[in-house]
Amino acid sequence: MVRLALGYVRSRAVAEEVAQEAWLGMLRGLDGFEGRASLRTWLFQIVVNRAISAGRREHRYVPVDDRDLEDDDGAFGQDGWWTTPPVHWADRAVDRIAARDVADRIRELISRLPPGQRQVVTLRDVEGLASSEVCLVLGITEANQRVLLHRARSRIRALLEREVMT
């Protein structure tokens, strides 16, 4: 929850406060839930709403410029085929994907992603929410969500490649 809140507010202290507030709010107000979404989605919705209002109070929403996706997706020629085919390592990644140091580096990379990418990849791939839930929580379209997710995963793929190859 703190990680999610950090997508909206800059300082960790404020993010922790927001997460704490969300917990308290939830414990006080289960009647606001109304059974329309899963518990997890509803909880994240509270965190996001609180973080947004805290962020507005602070004026701390700092967008980060995106790099060109092509760097991360791969190298393609004018004709659309690989110019530099990918190094094949997926079958060797098994030992690394669950490693603590790799998880730490992925977490650190996620923290540096542009806010939209960070929020989507956190909710989808870290927290395991469904696509529809993430769209509900963040108020974005499915297509928009997939673009953000694609970019985030592409960058993390590049990081994992370095981890597996070294």
Added chain:
Amino acid sequence: MRRRPAPSGHDMTCRQAVALVTDYLDGALTGEQAALFRAHLAECPHCTEHLAQIQATVAAVGYVGAEDLDPPAWADLIDLYRRWRAGT
């Protein structure tokens, strides 16, 4: 009526296939797009590898979380939720 020819791996470029990986994994491609994508992968070991790398990436990211909500906190939460659902 003649059946349309089965898609060939060359009906989609590698660049296009790689760009559609996330949509494919989310089941968001149309039937026709998905058929083209699979036909491309059947003939392209590099794009097949890329898809496997993205799947490995998703698995790796799945190991990042889970530490910030400790089990007792979740158990309390689920208990509250169940009681609320049961109307008590």
